Amino acid sequence: xxxxxxxxxxxxxxxxxxxxxxxxxxxxxxxxxxxxxxxxxxxxxxxxxxxxxxxxxxxxxxxxxxxxxxxxxxxxxxxxxxxxxxxxxxxxxxxxxxxxxxxxxxxxxxxxxxxxxxxxxxxxxxxxxxxxxxxxxxxxxxxxxxxxxxxxxxxxxxxxxx
Numbered sequence: 322x323x324x325x326x327x328x329x330x331x332x333x334x335x336x337x338x339x340x341x342x343x344x345x346x347x348x349x350x351x352x353x354x355x356x357x358x359x360x361x362x363x364x365x366x367x368x369x370x371x372x373x374x375x376x377x378x379x380x381x382x383x384x385x386x387x388x389x390x391x392x393x394x395x396x397x398x399x400x401x402x403x404x405x406x407x408x409x410x411x412x413x414x415x416x417x418x419x420x421x422x423x424x425x426x427x428x429x430x431x432x433x434x435x436x437x438x439x440x441x442x443x444x445x446x447x448x449x450x451x452x453x454x455x456x457x458x459x460x461x462x463x464x465x466x467x468x469x470x471x472x473x474x475x476x477x478x479x480x481x482x483x
Contacts, residue, residue, distance in 0.1 A: 366444040422464035429456030
């Protein structure tokens, strides 16, 4: 196996693992919150933690969808064209998607830095910027995944079991 293919597969496994842990963690937190509400009130930090976990789950889910080419597509023309024109249109769409994700990664990096300087807390001494730190990482990885759609299929990871 080539080093690039191995690296791509490792990244895919990490993404799948993070998605699984976040999903199971949110499920456990929701069950705990239900139990707490049946017997009064729970810890104050549980609601903000669940909101942050939901954001992270959605972002990592979108990342995996991008990797597997299952994200929303607004490329009607590229899908209808065939031959070299269709291939060229798909490359343009992938490059455009990658560029947009790269811009979003830079913008979210700036947002996280501003939050860090602001010093606001999410809950219990946890800085608010920690919740936003996933944004630049996910958008940067999305940019790379979109860019990888231009590569020949041998460099792409296998799709997860469905």
